[in-house]
Amino acid sequence: MLxxxxxxSKGGLVLWCFQGGSDRDEGMMGAAGTPILTAPLLQERGGxxxxxxxxxxxxxxxxxxxxxxxxxxxxxxxxLTYVDKLIDDVHKEFRDKYRxxxxxxxxxxxxxxxxDFKDDFMRLLRDxxxxxxxxxxxxxxxxxxxxxxxxxxxCMIETRGEKPKEKVKNKKNKGSKKDGTExxxxxxxxxxxxxxxxxxxxxxELTKDEILQKNREEFFRRHMKAGEKSRSPKPDAQKEKGxxxxxxxxxxxxxxxxxxxNSATNGSAEACPVEEFDPxxxxxDKNREPGRLxxxxxxxxxxxxxxxxxxxxxxxxxxxxxxxxxxxxxxGLVGSKSLTREDMDPVLEKMKDHLIAKNVAAEIAVxxxxxxxxxxxxxxxxxxxxxxxxxxxxxxxxxxxILQPQRRxxxxxxxxxxxxxxxxxxxxxxxxxxxxKSTNLAKISFWLIENGFSVLIAACDTFRAGAVEQxxxxxxxxxxxxxxxxxxxxTMVQLYExxxxxxAAGIAMEAISYARNQGFDVVLxxxxxxxxxxxxLMTALAKLIAVNAxxxxxxxxxxxxxxxxxxxxxxxxKALADHSMAQTPRLxxxxxxxxxxxxxxxxxxxxxxxxxxxxxxxxxGTGQTYCDLRxxxxxxxxxxxxxx
Amino acid sequence: SMAGGLEPHLEALRRELHGPAVLSVxxxxxxVAVTFLIWRFVQGRRSSRKAVLLLGLxxxxxxxxxxxxxxxxxxxxxTSITDxxxxxxxxxxxxxxxxxxxxxxxxxxxxxxxxRFKAAARAIVFVVDSVAFQKEVKDVAxxxxxxxxxxxVLRNAPALLIACNKQDVTMxxxxxxxxxxxxxxxxxxxxxxxxxxxxxxxxxxxxPAQLGKKGKDFDFSQLPMKVEFVECSxxxxxxxxxxxxxxxxxxWLVKVA
Numbered sequence: 001m002l003x004x005x006x007x008x009s010k011g012g013l014v015l016w017c018f019q020g021g022s023d024r025d026e027g028m029m030g031a032a033g034t035p036i037l038t039a040p041l042l043q044e045r046g047g048x049x050x051x052x053x054x055x056x057x058x059x060x061x062x063x064x065x066x067x068x069x070x071x072x073x074x075x076x077x078x079x080l081t082y083v084d085k086l087i088d089d090v091h092k093e094f095r096d097k098y099r100x101x102x103x104x105x106x107x108x109x110x111x112x113x114x115x116d117f118k119d120d121f122m123r124l125l126r127d128x129x130x131x132x133x134x135x136x137x138x139x140x141x142x143x144x145x146x147x148x149x150x151x152x153x154x155c156m157i158e159t160r161g162e163k164p165k166e167k168v169k170n171k172k173n174k175g176s177k178k179d180g181t182e183x184x185x186x187x188x189x190x191x192x193x194x195x196x197x198x199x200x201x202x203x204x205e206l207t208k209d210e211i212l213q214k215n216r217e218e219f220f221r222r223h224m225k226a227g228e229k230s231r232s233p234k235p236d237a238q239k240e241k242g243x244x245x246x247x248x249x250x251x252x253x254x255x256x257x258x259x260x261x262n263s264a265t266n267g268s269a270e271a272c273p274v275e276e277f278d279p280x281x282x283x284x285d286k287n288r289e290p291g292r293l294x295x296x297x298x299x300x301x302x303x304x305x306x307x308x309x310x311x312x313x314x315x316x317x318x319x320x321x322x323x324x325x326x327x328x329x330x331x332g333l334v335g336s337k338s339l340t341r342e343d344m345d346p347v348l349e350k351m352k353d354h355l356i357a358k359n360v361a362a363e364i365a366v367x368x369x370x371x372x373x374x375x376x377x378x379x380x381x382x383x384x385x386x387x388x389x390x391x392x393x394x395x396x397x398x399x400x401x402i403l404q405p406q407r408r409x410x411x412x413x414x415x416x417x418x419x420x421x422x423x424x425x426x427x428x429x430x431x432x433x434x435x436x437k438s439t440n441l442a443k444i445s446f447w448l449i450e451n452g453f454s455v456l457i458a459a460c461d462t463f464r465a466g467a468v469e470q471x472x473x474x475x476x477x478x479x480x481x482x483x484x485x486x487x488x489x490x491t492m493v494q495l496y497e498x499x500x501x502x503x504a505a506g507i508a509m510e511a512i513s514y515a516r517n518q519g520f521d522v523v524l525x526x527x528x529x530x531x532x533x534x535x536x537l538m539t540a541l542a543k544l545i546a547v548n549a550x551x552x553x554x555x556x557x558x559x560x561x562x563x564x565x566x567x568x569x570x571x572x573x574k575a576l577a578d579h580s581m582a583q584t585p586r587l588x589x590x591x592x593x594x595x596x597x598x599x600x601x602x603x604x605x606x607x608x609x610x611x612x613x614x615x616x617x618x619x620x621g622t623g624q625t626y627c628d629l630r631x632x633x634x635x636x637x638x639x640x641x642x643x644x
Numbered sequence: 645s646m647a648g649g650l651e652p653h654l655e656a657l658r659r660e661l662h663g664p665a666v667l668s669v670x671x672x673x674x675x676v677a678v679t680f681l682i683w684r685f686v687q688g689r690r691s692s693r694k695a696v697l698l699l700g701l702x703x704x705x706x707x708x709x710x711x712x713x714x715x716x717x718x719x720x721x722x723t724s725i726t727d728x729x730x731x732x733x734x735x736x737x738x739x740x741x742x743x744x745x746x747x748x749x750x751x752x753x754x755x756x757x758x759x760r761f762k763a764a765a766r767a768i769v770f771v772v773d774s775v776a777f778q779k780e781v782k783d784v785a786x787x788x789x790x791x792x793x794x795x796x797v798l799r800n801a802p803a804l805l806i807a808c809n810k811q812d813v814t815m816x817x818x819x820x821x822x823x824x825x826x827x828x829x830x831x832x833x834x835x836x837x838x839x840x841x842x843x844x845x846x847x848x849x850x851x852p853a854q855l856g857k858k859g860k861d862f863d864f865s866q867l868p869m870k871v872e873f874v875e876c877s878x879x880x881x882x883x884x885x886x887x888x889x890x891x892x893x894x895x896w897l898v899k900v901a
Contacts, residue, residue: 011728011746012707014720067726108730111715397756404752408786412836451839619841633843 002080002125003056003073007094007117009110010067016094016115049374052076061087063095064379065338066102070094082128089124155212338380339387344373347391358641360604361563364611372398396642402607403634405616409590414551415453415522424456424515426523426548428508429592430541431556432568433529436594436621438467440556441524442474444619446626449482449492453521458511459497460504460544461528468497471526481626494520504528505544512548525550532571541572542579545586554618555588557609558595565608573613588613593632594621601640606632693800695743695764696732696897699791700771701783702749705809708878709771710746712890713897718879724748727757734901742766742901754787762796767803767900769893774808774816774875777825785829789837792830792855792867801869803900807893812877819873823864830855831862872896 006017050059053073060071070087074080094117095102101113348369355365372394381390411427418425427444429437438461445455457475461467475495482492496511508525515523527544530537545553555572557565569588577585591609599605606617617632698706707721707728714730729745743764747757768791772784788806791797806826808819834855856866864871874892 006722008722009728010724010726012721012724012748013711013728014722017720069722108714110728111711111717111719111730400756401752404755406751408783410782410786410833410836410840412839413782413832416832416836447841629841631841631843636843 002083003075005070005072005090005121007068007070007090007115010069011110013110015068015110015113016117016121018118018121059083059087061091062374062377063091064375064377066095068095068102080132082132085131086124086128089128090121093120093124151208155209338378339376339390341373341377343387344376344391347388348373351391351395354644355604355607355641357602358604359562359599359602360641361566361608363563363566364608368395368398368402368607368611392642396638399607399638399641400634402611403617403632403637406614407589407616409616409618409631411552411618412451415448418551419453419521422516424512424520424523425552426512426525426550427552427554428525428527428545428548428550429554429556430527430545430572430588431529432531435529435556435558437529437556438470438474438526439624440592440594440619440621440629441471441526442478443621443626443629445474445493445522445524446478446481447629448522449478452487454487454490454519455493456511456515456518456520456523457493457495458508458523458525459495460507460511461526462498462500462502462504462507463528465500467526467528468495468499471495471497478626504540505547508544508548532568532575538571538575539579542575545576546580546582549586552618553586553589554592555590555609555613556592556594557605559593559599559603559605560595561605561608563608565605566612569609569612588615590615590618592619592621593617596620596630597622597628601643603637603640606637607641693764693766693802694741695729695745695761696767696769696900697758697761697765698744698746698769698771699754699758699787700749700809701773701780701787702751703776704749704771704773705878706746706749706771709769709807709809709876709890709893710744712878713744713894723750725750725753727761732897734898740901742897755790758791758794762794763800765797765800765802767805767897768797770804770806771809772806772822773810774818774822775810775813777808777817777822781825781829785826785833788826789830789833789855798868804867804869804871805893805896805900806871806873808873808875809878811875811889812879819875823873827862827864834862 002018002020004017004019006014008014049061050057052058055076056073057076058071058073060069062069070091072083072087074083094115097117097120098113098115101109101115103109352365352369355368356362360368372391375398376391376394379390381387415425429441431437441457445457448455457471459468459471472495475493478493479491484491496507496514498507498510504527511525512523525544525548527541528537530541532538553576555569557568561568573587576587580586591613593606593609596603610617620630620632622628622630698710700706702723707724708719710728710730711717711719711721714732724746725748727745727747729743731741732744734740734742745761747761748754770788770791773780777784806819806822808817808822810816856862860866874896876891876893877889880889
């Protein structure tokens with residue numbers, strides 16, 4: 001049964017709502033703070049049109065022409081088959097009934113109109129429910145009706161050495177098990193084969209015995225060649241006759257026979273025969289200058305070929321269009337043409353390939369294009385806009401939307417808050433090996449010191465050789481740059497380390513309490529790099545984060561990563577969620593994107609990471625010196641991404 | 645001989661120019677150009693800064709306020725994912741209209757839509773949820789800061805009204821308290837935002853503009869535009885059937901239009 005159905009405009013006005021369930025669904029409509037119904041649209045996950053929220057499954061449909069959203073909700077445990085059809089019917093009827101209101105300029109039509117849709121909706125619902133019940137439940141066949149009763153008992157008995165057709169069927173369906181006890185298995189297999197027989201078709205019943213014989217022979221032939229497991233009774237019987245010792249080819253000979261090296265030949269020239277040496281063949285190119293190293297020859301023919309191949313089909317399609325194509329183009333330029341899937345598909349394909357070329361993870365590029373397609377389907381284009389420009393515009397907006405942070409990105413403000421409460425602000429850095437955690441930790445501590453906050457670095461990387469020394473060098477350098485004298489006698493940065501091999505979570509806890517006692521403003525916790533597939537290390541990281549409850553968990557990822565980014569972030573988040581005891585587990589709060597100076601304009605990793613986690617990119621690392629720390633500029637990144 | 649060669653050509657040209665066909669073509673072209681210019685001028689006049697933007701965080705009550713102002717009735721609302729706009733007759737006597745534009749408040753959308761509509765803004769109504777204000781004060785201040793340091797906003801200096809909504813609830817904070825808290829928070833934000841790492845393409849995140857006066861604590865009177873605070877309730881204290889409590893807001897709209 002439907003729990004609720006609601007129709008609202010994209011601008012936020014609820015036009016009509018139906019609540020079939022209990023009043024607990026009030027939460028849907030008056031959602032405080034977090035938008036429940038529009039969440040997937042906002043996160044650009046619109047490719048798949050159904051999503052779950054608590055105990056309900058929600059399906060939605062967009063009308064892009066009149067900017068409406070239709071949402072239906074029903075219990076997750078039910079699978080209602082008529083829901084999709086119902087949404088489509090309701091959409092059509094609602095749109096036709098209230099067309100006048102929608103075509104008025106601005107939102108006045110929606111505001112002033114009354115949408116009394118209940119009767120129509122109940123009628124449509126009843127129709128949909130009945131149409132799903134039309135098919136009567138299938139009645140089971142009686143024994144007389146089945147084919148098994150028509151078979152003689154004789155053909156179902158299996159004797160050793162004979163391979164009836166049923167066995168072949170079983171093999172095909174991968175149902176075959178190794179049969180040590182064939183006699184017991186035979187009748188069951190025969191019955192299984194029978195079912196398949198009856199399913200297979202009518203013609204086989206007529207000349208069953210003949211077919212059996214034929215298949216038996218074929219089976220024999222096949223298994224003569226392959227030497228299969230099912231013939232195990234025969235080889236089994238053979239083996240049991242007597243165990244003969246296996247003879248290796250060289251097993252009985254001693255080492256002397258095996259030694260082919262002739263100790264006297266090394267160094268003497270007569271031992272090996274002089275082979276025929278053809279200098280031309282060995283040298284190859286006769287015209288080369290002696291001693292010169294030539295460049296790699298670059299063949300650009302392949303690219304030209306590909307372009308020609310691509311152009312030909314497009315030319316063919318243009319020719320096919322002909323006059324109709326001309327009119328279509330003109331009609332598309334002027335006046336109201338609504339976008340269809342076919343129009344958008346070629347453009348979206350190109351955009352998807354373009355995004356993938358810019359290092360966006362492949363699955364995310366696909367999902368993004370799907371979501372953009374859903375948002376644009378049925379939309380009426382303005383005058384003088386082409387399909388390409390509309391799609392590009394929509395994709396650009398979607399990308400900017402993804403990169404906008406969904407929570408505040410202001411570390412300094414939060415540090416000030418923690419300062420007021422007299423507790424240190426704890427930041428944890430996690431990530432895979434070699435992404436730049438320690439380097440960026442040093443950069444961030446430099447930035448914090450410049451703003452007047454004292455920093456304690458906790459060396460919780462107790463595994464990698466030299467990790468503690470690296471941090472100690474950074475600490476020394478930072479203290480040299482900002483000596484205590486210029487900050488009122490206070491040491492601005494200090495290292496808390498307990499050597500190698502100890503438990504990282506314990507060191508972190510001690511570091512935090514040390515910072516609280518000594519009055520440090522910020523604690524930066526450096527952890528060891530770990531692969532996302534390494535379960536024990538992920539458990540250890542999750543434990544560190546769950547036990548110490550840091551204020552900010554930063555995932556450090558390099559901008560060079562491609563499709564791996566998706567896997568890394570998903571597995572890190574999963575590990576953190578699985579091993580946390582709390583009701584709301586601490587997940588990754590933000591991303592640090594490093595090595596940004598190494599990618600030219602292939603900035604797709606930023607999109608992949610923010611799409612997967614919906615968390616903002618807090619810092620961007622652009623080099624190895626202390627000043628190479630930036631914040632993300634969404635517009636610049638999207639511009640670089642959309643550039644041809 | 646050169647001049648002699650040119651003369652017949654010039655004669656021919658002059659004759660051509662005096663011909664009726666060419667003259668009519670010329671007149672037609674001039675007429676088209678003039679019409680085009682007039683059209684652009686009218687368009688520009690019509691759309692130049694006649695909009696009143698409704699900004700604010702998610703769930704502040706902008707869409708309900710929009711509905712109340714335009715139709716007077718209560719409507720259920722959902723989170724907006726796109727803008728809605730309509731003409732609003734400011735008062736019964738004057739015939740001036742303004743375009744009320746309701747922008748989505750969701751974090752991923754708000755800046756995009758602000759970019760689109762900020763140039764046309766004659767006035768901005770920043771709606772604040774007075775009940776959840778204590779919890780949200782940092783987010784409210786951040787959004788307000790982003791609006792205030794925007795270069796277009798600073799240049800045009802549209803009148804700003806901070807509407808403290810949801811006053812029908814007993815726990816709502818007063819406008820005075822909200823003003824004080826916002827001033828304190830914006831004071832801190834000035835420092836932290838300008839100290840943030842510079843943006844990727846070189847432009848600083850806080851913008852080159854400094855909010856208010858340096859050295860002194862931030863005050864709303866230091867801004868180039870007129871700022872007012874008003875209390876209102878879009879839902880209305882008499883329940884959904886009753887009237888909304890929007891007097892202050894409507895009076896301000898009359899002043900601004």
